[in-house]
Amino acid sequence: xxxxxxxxxxxxxxxxxxxxxxxxxxxxxxxxxxxxxxxxxxxxxxxxxxxxxxxxxxxxxxxxxxxxxxxxxxxxxxxxxxxxxxxxxxxxxxxxxxxxxxxxxxxxxxxxxxxxxxxxxxxxxxxxxxxxxxxxxxxxxxxxxxxxxxxxxxxxxxxxxxxxxxxxxxxxxxxxxxxxxxxxxxxxxxxxxxxxxxxxxx
Amino acid sequence: xxxxxxxxxxxxxxxxxxxxxxxxxxxxxxxxxxxxxxxxxxxxxxxxxxxxxxxxxxxxxxxxxxxxxxxxxxxxxxxxxxxxxxxxxxxxxxxxxxxxxxxxxxxxxxxxxxxxxxxxxxxxxxxxxxxxxxxxxxxxxxxxxxxxxxxxxxxxxxxxxxxxxxxxxxxxxxxxxxxxxxxxxxxxxxxxxxxxxxxxxx
Ligand SMILES: [Zn+2]
Ligand SMILES: [Zn+2]
Numbered sequence: 001x002x003x004x005x006x007x008x009x010x011x012x013x014x015x016x017x018x019x020x021x022x023x024x025x026x027x028x029x030x031x032x033x034x035x036x037x038x039x040x041x042x043x044x045x046x047x048x049x050x051x052x053x054x055x056x057x058x059x060x061x062x063x064x065x066x067x068x069x070x071x072x073x074x075x076x077x078x079x080x081x082x083x084x085x086x087x088x089x090x091x092x093x094x095x096x097x098x099x100x101x102x103x104x105x106x107x108x109x110x111x112x113x114x115x116x117x118x119x120x121x122x123x124x125x126x127x128x129x130x131x132x133x134x135x136x137x138x139x140x141x142x143x144x145x146x147x148x149x150x151x152x153x154x155x156x157x158x159x160x161x162x163x164x165x166x167x168x169x170x171x172x173x174x175x176x177x178x179x180x181x182x183x184x185x186x187x188x189x190x191x192x193x194x195x196x197x198x199x200x201x202x
Numbered sequence: 203x204x205x206x207x208x209x210x211x212x213x214x215x216x217x218x219x220x221x222x223x224x225x226x227x228x229x230x231x232x233x234x235x236x237x238x239x240x241x242x243x244x245x246x247x248x249x250x251x252x253x254x255x256x257x258x259x260x261x262x263x264x265x266x267x268x269x270x271x272x273x274x275x276x277x278x279x280x281x282x283x284x285x286x287x288x289x290x291x292x293x294x295x296x297x298x299x300x301x302x303x304x305x306x307x308x309x310x311x312x313x314x315x316x317x318x319x320x321x322x323x324x325x326x327x328x329x330x331x332x333x334x335x336x337x338x339x340x341x342x343x344x345x346x347x348x349x350x351x352x353x354x355x356x357x358x359x360x361x362x363x364x365x366x367x368x369x370x371x372x373x374x375x376x377x378x379x380x381x382x383x384x385x386x387x388x389x390x391x392x393x394x395x396x397x398x399x400x401x402x403x404x
Contacts, residue, residue: 006298006301006302007269007294007298008260008269008270008271009271010252010255010256010259010260010271011256011260011269011271013252013255013256014252014253014255014256014260016252017245017248017249017251017252017253018223018249020242020245020248020249021220021223021234021237021238021245021249022233022234022237023230023233023234027387027388028225030295031224031225031295032223032224032225033256034293034294034295035223035224036223036253036256037256037257037260037269038314040222041257043219043222043223044253044256044257045253045254045257046219046222047219047220047222047223047249047250047253048249048250048251048253048254048257049219049250050212050215050216050218050219051216051219051238051246051247051249051250051253052247052250053212053215053216054212054213054215054216054235054238054239054246055239055243055246055247055250057212058210058212058213058239067209067210067213067239068210069210069211069212069213091236092209092236093232093233093236096208096209099208100208112240185229186229
C-alpha cells in the first residue's frame with residue numbers, strides 16, 4: 001500500500017503562492033489554482049506578466065506617496081498645488097474614491113496606513129516627516145483630513161490636525177455622511193461628495 | 203480643473219488580471235493589488251514565477267486526468283492497478299481528500315466536472331470515452347463512484363453506474379456520512395472514511 005499523496009510539488013508551490021494574497025485561505029487557494037490550470041490558462045499567464053510588470057514599473061510618488069509610473073505624478077501638478085489644498089487619505093483606494101466621486105482637485109497625501117502603535121505603525125511609517133516638509137514649504141492653506149472614521153483613523157486625524165495647527169494652517173475634517181465605523185472606499189459618490197463639502201474646521 | 207483620474211495603466215492591468223481569479227470582485231482585486239505592491243513584493247514575485255512554472259510544467263495524466271508533472275503518474279501505478287478498484291471523483295481536491303482521509307489506495311478517474319447539459323458539459327468534456335477504454339481493458343473489478351451528492355453529481359453517478367453495469371463490473375457509490383447537498387472536499391476525514399467503507403452496491 002502506497003503512502004497517502006498530496007499535490008505534485010509545483011501545484012503545491014502555486015497554491016502556497018496564492019495564499020499570500022490577502023483574504024485567501026487554503027481552500028480558496030486550491031480552488032484558484034485548479035481554476036487557473038483547468039480553465040483560465042490565458043488568465044494565469046496574463047496575471048503572471050502583470051505582476052512582474054507592476055513590480056518593475058510601479059513606484060511611489062515621493063511627494064504624495066501615491067502609486068505612480070515613472071512620468072511626473074498626476075496628483076502633484078502645479079495646478080493642483082495652486083489650490084492650496086492638501087487632502088490626507090489612508091490609502092490609494094481612498095484617493096481614487098475622492099477623485100472620482102467629488103469635484104476636489106487639490107493635492108493629496110497618502111498615508112498608506114494609519115497610526116497604530118500596537119502594530120508598530122508610527123509617524124515614520126506613514127511618511128509624516130515628508131508631510132511636515134510639505135507643510136513647512138508654505139503652499140498649503142487648508143489641510144483636509146479624510147482618514148476613516150474608525151478609532152485609529154480618528155486618532156490619526158487628531159495627530160495630523162495638531163501638525164497643521166502648529167503651523168497656523170486651517171485644518172478641516174470630512175464629516176457628514178460617512179457612517180461611523182465604515183470604510184471610506186465603500187461609500188457611494190454622493191455621500192462622499194456631501195461629506196467633503198460639509199467638512200468642519202478642527 | 204483636471205478631469206477625475208483613475209489608476210495608472212499598469213495598476214489597472216494588474217487589478218484586471220487579479221479579477222480573473224475565481225471569487226474575486228473589483229474591490230478584492232484592488233485590495234490584493236495594493237497589498238502586493240505595498241507589503242508583499244516578494245510574494246508577488248513568487249506568485250508570478252509559480253504561475254509560469256505551473257503553466258509550463260503541470261499537465262494532466264492521460265489515464266486518470268489528475269494534474270501531474272512529467273514523471274509517471276503516482277496514482278496510476280501497477281500496485282494501484284492490482285487492487286482492481288477505480289474510484290471516480292469530480293475534481294482533484296476530491297482525490298486528495300480521499301487519499302489523505304481514507305486508506306483507499308486504488309486507482310482514480312478525475313472527471314474535472316460533472317454532467318451538466320445546460321452548461322454544455324457532456325460525456326466528452328468529462329473524458330468518459332477514455333474511461334470506457336479503461337473499463338474495457340479488463341482490470342477494473344469494482345467501480346467506486348464518489349461524485350458529490352448534489353443533483354448533478356447524482357445524475358453523473360447514475361450515468362457512470364450504467365457504464366460499469368453494461369460491462370458486468372461491480373459498481374458502488376460512497377453513501378453514508380456525506381451530507382446531502384454538501385461538497386466532498388469539505389467533509390472531515392473520519393466521515394469520509396466512513397462513507398467509503400459504508401459504500402453500497404448500485
Ligand atoms: Zn504625487
Ligand atoms: Zn494518472
